[in-house]
Structures are given as C-alpha cells and as structure tokens.
Amino acid sequence: MIRRRTALTATAAATLTGLAPAAWSQSKKDSLVLAMTLEPPGLDPTAGAASAIAEVVQYNVLETLTKIRSDSTIAPLLATSWTVTPDNKTWAFTLRPGVKFHNGEPFNAATVKYAFERAVAPDSTNKDKAVFANIVNMRATDDLTIVITLKNTNPDFLFQIGQATASIVEPRSAATNNTQPVGTGPFKLDSWAKGNNLVLSRWDGHRDVKSIALRRVTIRFISDAAAQVAALLAGDVDLFPRVSAARNLAQFRADKRFQVLVGGTRAxxxxxxxxxxxxxxxxxxxxxxxxxxxxxxxxxxxxxxxxxxxxxxxxxxxxxxxxxxxxxxxxxxxxxxxxxxxxxxxxxxxxxxxxxxxxxxxxxxxxxxxxxxxxxxxxxxxxxxxxxxxxxxxxxxxxxxxxxxxxxxxxxxxxxxxxxxxxxxxxxxxxxxxxxxxxxxxxxxxxxxxxxxxxxxxxxxxxxxxxTAITVAAARLKGVWKDMPISANDLSALSWG
CATH class of the missing domain: 3.10.105.10 (Dipeptide-binding Protein; Domain 3)
Structure with missing residues (x-):
C-alpha cells in the first residue's frame, strides 16, 4: 500500500513539472530552498539530542574549532592550527583572529574554555558529555591560544571537537540558544514558523562574508516520503539531503534538472x-x-x-x-x-x-x-x-x-x-x-x-x-556533499552554477 501511494503521488507531481522549468529558469544566485525530514525541537546542539539540530546550525550558525569534511578528513575552522605532545594528551590550539559572535562579542580562548566547561557542568545535557569529561585541564596562554590536557589519549579528539556538540557558544547568549542561537557562523536565524519552515539569512558581519554565495536559505520540513518526492519534482525544493527517494531514483536520474548523489554514512x-x-x-x-x-x-x-x-x-x-x-x-x-x-x-x-x-x-x-x-x-x-x-x-x-x-x-x-x-x-x-x-x-x-x-x-x-545517504539536488547547485560522516548541511560551501 505504501509503495502504491508513493508511486501515485510521484506520478501526479510529474504532471506538474511543466511548470517547474519556468520557476527554475529564474536566476537563483543567492537563495536556496533546502528540505529536511525532521524538524528540530530546538536549535542548541550542546543541549539537545536530536540530529536535526545540527542539520540546521552546524557550520552555519554555530562553529567549532575543527571542521569535518564530507570525506571525514579534518580541516581548521575556529582553530587555525594545533600541536599535540608525543603522548597524545596535551593539545595546543591556535585560534583564528578577528572573529566575533553575532552579538558583537569577541571569540577568544576564554570562550572556548567557557564552552567546554559548560559542556561538562553538572547540569549539562550535552549528549557527548563524556568527551569533555576527559579534559583534566584547560588554560589560555593568551587570547588566541588554548592548551587542553586530556586524562586519556583520544585518537578521535579532533573529529569530536568538530561535531555540533562541541560548538563554541558565547556566555551572555548561551542560555537562549535553543530559540535564538548566537554563534560565529556565516548565517543567522531569520525566522522559524514551527511545523513549516525555518529561514537563515547571511550574516554580513562574518569574517569571510564575501565567500558566502547564498544570502537566504529556507529550510522546509517534510517527513512523508511521497511528499518529499513530490516537492522535488514540482521544483519547490532545490536540495534534499538524506531524502527518502530510493524508489524514484531512476526518475530523478533521467531528469536533467536534477543531480543524484548516493554516498556513505556512519548511521x-x-x-x-x-x-x-x-x-x-x-x-x-x-x-x-x-x-x-x-x-x-x-x-x-x-x-x-x-x-x-x-x-x-x-x-x-x-x-x-x-x-x-x-x-x-x-x-x-x-x-x-x-x-x-x-x-x-x-x-x-x-x-x-x-x-x-x-x-x-x-x-x-x-x-x-x-x-x-x-x-x-x-x-x-x-x-x-x-x-x-x-x-x-x-x-x-x-x-x-x-x-x-x-x-x-x-x-x-x-x-x-x-x-x-x-x-x-x-x-x-x-x-x-x-x-x-x-x-x-x-x-x-x-x-x-x-x-x-x-x-x-x-x-x-x-x-x-x-x-545509504541519498541526496537529490538541482543540477546547477554546486558544493553538495555526497558522503555524510555527520548530519550537517554546510551552506557555506553551496553556490549556483
């Protein structure tokens, strides 16, 4: 019954695609409609367990010391470089200069120390609390250097501090991040119509704003598989990572309006x-x-x-x-x-x-x-x-x-x-x-x-x-992740070709 309903809905949507090329032919230079299966219950990944939170805010609104790429390699983000002692227990991070939070507060070693201490506090609900509990000492040697000493060696440490649970939050605004997240990322929360969509707008105060191609991103929440397929076919959605469209892949692959990426996950x-x-x-x-x-x-x-x-x-x-x-x-x-x-x-x-x-x-x-x-x-x-x-x-x-x-x-x-x-x-x-x-x-x-x-x-x-991670996107969209080592949507990497 489910298969038949999906097929019928997709077929019905396909009859409407005559309208879609006109809509897509408009010059989409700086806006995007992205869809997700689940709506997050809040927007603070350091407090909530839902992976949908990170899909919205990670690398977009909130940032971390390191960045996890689609191929699982680690890149600098708020930390520009790091060293580690031979016993792999003491890490020294050099932080990126000139970084500010959305509210104008400076990012520095003190905020890193605050964020990680908050993650392991007695009242913390951080789902990766154990990662931070392994830290036995943190000291800021200057504003742009923080030295972190671990109790036990951790070969995954650089990866783990690139996850959303290690987001660097600002002390004055951390308490309200669940509804009004304040970070150092290239986007800010514009609006959230719960049950429908959420809008992120490019933050012009970002340190590298000229490299951010998208000005506005609307995130729609569509849980039903048939509705996901229909929204893509109708041209209502430009990008749907982790879409439930396995039964319709041949249709999408045959349509020149789309690109289909099939990649790995750790789920x-x-x-x-x-x-x-x-x-x-x-x-x-x-x-x-x-x-x-x-x-x-x-x-x-x-x-x-x-x-x-x-x-x-x-x-x-x-x-x-x-x-x-x-x-x-x-x-x-x-x-x-x-x-x-x-x-x-x-x-x-x-x-x-x-x-x-x-x-x-x-x-x-x-x-x-x-x-x-x-x-x-x-x-x-x-x-x-x-x-x-x-x-x-x-x-x-x-x-x-x-x-x-x-x-x-x-x-x-x-x-x-x-x-x-x-x-x-x-x-x-x-x-x-x-x-x-x-x-x-x-x-x-x-x-x-x-x-x-x-x-x-x-x-x-x-x-x-x-x-397996299946992503369907508009053919002209560049920078789309194929493999999904984490549940994130890196909007800073996206642009229209």
Whole structure:
C-alpha cells in the first residue's frame, strides 16, 4: 500500500513539472530552498539530542574549532592550527583572529574554555558529555591560544571537537540558544514558523562574508516520503539531503534538472529495546526479537536495497569493525524456541513506537509482520518527533522503537547511565574504560571488537542496517556533499552554477 501511494503521488507531481522549468529558469544566485525530514525541537546542539539540530546550525550558525569534511578528513575552522605532545594528551590550539559572535562579542580562548566547561557542568545535557569529561585541564596562554590536557589519549579528539556538540557558544547568549542561537557562523536565524519552515539569512558581519554565495536559505520540513518526492519534482525544493527517494531514483536520474548523489554514512538503523521492561530484561527474549527479523528483507522493503546489514552497533568502514551479522541471525524457529525457554506465553504484546521518518513508519509495518510470525504482536504507534524525544528518549516509555542513530562516534552510549535503552552491564563499562585508556591502535581495535561482540551477544538492540545517504539536488547547485560522516548541511560551501 505504501509503495502504491508513493508511486501515485510521484506520478501526479510529474504532471506538474511543466511548470517547474519556468520557476527554475529564474536566476537563483543567492537563495536556496533546502528540505529536511525532521524538524528540530530546538536549535542548541550542546543541549539537545536530536540530529536535526545540527542539520540546521552546524557550520552555519554555530562553529567549532575543527571542521569535518564530507570525506571525514579534518580541516581548521575556529582553530587555525594545533600541536599535540608525543603522548597524545596535551593539545595546543591556535585560534583564528578577528572573529566575533553575532552579538558583537569577541571569540577568544576564554570562550572556548567557557564552552567546554559548560559542556561538562553538572547540569549539562550535552549528549557527548563524556568527551569533555576527559579534559583534566584547560588554560589560555593568551587570547588566541588554548592548551587542553586530556586524562586519556583520544585518537578521535579532533573529529569530536568538530561535531555540533562541541560548538563554541558565547556566555551572555548561551542560555537562549535553543530559540535564538548566537554563534560565529556565516548565517543567522531569520525566522522559524514551527511545523513549516525555518529561514537563515547571511550574516554580513562574518569574517569571510564575501565567500558566502547564498544570502537566504529556507529550510522546509517534510517527513512523508511521497511528499518529499513530490516537492522535488514540482521544483519547490532545490536540495534534499538524506531524502527518502530510493524508489524514484531512476526518475530523478533521467531528469536533467536534477543531480543524484548516493554516498556513505556512519548511521545505524536499529530496533531499540527497553532492556529493563519485562520480559525484555531476559536476553533470550531480546535474541528472539533479533532472530525474528530478516535484515535483507527489511533493507529491500524499507530502503529499496540501499543499506548494508549490521550485527552490532558498528558499521563497515569504522576503525576496528568486525562483521557480526551471524550473531542472532534470522532464524524464526530458534526465535520461537527462545520465547518458550524464557517462559513467555504467546502472543506477546509489545508497543512499537514509530517516529515520523519514513524508514521508521515503513519499517514498522515490515518488522511487525515478521515479529507476528514468531508470536510477538507489535502494536504500532505513530508518534511525532517531539513526542518520541520526550516519551521514548526522555521518559523511556516504550517497549520497542525503530530509530537511526546517525552519530559516528556514539558506541559509548552503552556505558551511559540512564540512557534510553536501559542497558547496564559492568563488563561493558569496564571494557569501555579500557578502550579509552588504551593508546595503541592495534590493541584499541581488538578491544573494540570485543565490545562489539558483547553488545551483539547481549542483543541490547536488534541491529538492522547501515543506511545509504541519498541526496537529490538541482543540477546547477554546486558544493553538495555526497558522503555524510555527520548530519550537517554546510551552506557555506553551496553556490549556483
């Protein structure tokens, strides 16, 4: 039913495309309409967990010391250069001179120190708080030099301080960044019509404003897959990163108005399981859920084949990755036997809460049908994104949910106290501490492999697949990212050809 509706909507939109060339023929020199699947609940990535926040503000409104490129390499941003001691624990950053925040306040070593101390404060809700907790000392040797000393060596440090959670915020305005973000980036928030769109305008006070081609960017929020395709075909959207258009790629590729980019991600799409709710606190039940799911069928049915199966919370290409897809592999007979061993009377009713993203809503139908075959009735409940964040992520009010974790370096979530999976394993915590204190890369990778096996054996989640990033954009648009190591939309790199 979903496939038919998508096809019909796309076909209907295609009949309107006779109007689109006229609209697109106008000289679009300095404006852009970008679309996103989910609307952020706020605009402070140092306080909220939603990746949609970074999609709006990272590198656009707020900036970081380093910048992560599409190919995962690191470039200078607010820091122009850095050095590190031989033990890889003490970093000295030279900061960019002449930088100001949108409110006129200066950027300097003191603001870096403030931002990182705020991230680790007792009341901080920064989802990467552990990164900053590893800092044992910060000192500003002058206004443009800050020296940071780590407790444990961290080979990912330069990458992590390029993520949105390490955004440098200004002390006087930090408290209101959720609705009125103030940063050093080339864009400022112009307006936000919640439920519809958000507008960013170029900030003329930016240090390199002449290099910013776009004057105004309108960001629309479109969660329905069919509506996403229709908006592109109608010419209402110029750029849609991470679009749910796998079933329509041939149509877009055949249309000279568009460019289609298919790239990699570090995301993990999973069925998250509340590990403390009975009978899900029994590993046999969690394993049964995992074994009831045919990953290949999920990838084919939900992502149209665009994805790679995963057997743990780690993706191919990540340092230290091991293939664990054979652990708790698809085996409905074994799933039924495990439920019987656990003393579960079937049918077992469980809630399955689904956020608005197409992979979740469509995936819910596919996975519920698979679970039904082993005696598990997954009661699907569609929830809005804000409801998911407050109810599932915040209050842990759920049995199962389908979600894609897009952060590249979030394996430590299994050691986070009170995280929404409700997983607590002292063995993993000790292993994670050992990983973080191990400097030797070969040994570190061996420990990471052990940790991957542990959470796979424990079936903390039902690990599904690594999604592929599909981007559809106007053919004349330059600077579009192909690969997505992080969820960001770097507007400073975009221009019309």
């Amino acid at each position: 993990k799409t999973v069925v998250a399981i509340n590990n403390k709710k009975k009978p899900l606190d029994d590993v046999r039940v969690r394993r049964a859920i995992a074994m009831a799911i045919d990953r290949k069928q999920v990838i084919d049915g939900v992502a149209n084949g665009f994805g790679a199966p995963i057997g743990s919370f780690y993706v191919p290409g990540a340092p230290g990755y091991v293939d664990l897809t054979a652990v708790n592999a698809f085996n409905p007979d074994r799933a039924r036997a495990l439920l019987k061993e656990a003393g579960v009377t079937t049918p077992l009713e469980l809630s399955l809460k689904l956020p608005p993203a197409p992979y979740a809503r469509q995936g819910g139908e596919v996975i519920a049908a698979m679970l039904a075959k082993v005696g598990i009735v997954a009661k699907q409940e569609n929830v809005e994104w804000a409801q998911w964040l407050s109810g599932v992520y915040g209050q842990k009010s759920y049995d199962l949910t389908i979600i894609s974790h897009v952060e590249p370096l979030d394996f430590g979530n299994f050691a986070r106290p009170g995280y929404y999976w409700n997983y607590e394993n002292p063995k993993f915590n000790a292993l994670w501490d050992k990983i973080n204190s191990t400097a030797d890369i070969k040994q570190r990778h061996a420990l990471l492999a052990e940790a991957q096996r542990l959470v796979a054996d424990d079936a903390v989640l039902a690990y599904l697949y690594q999604p």
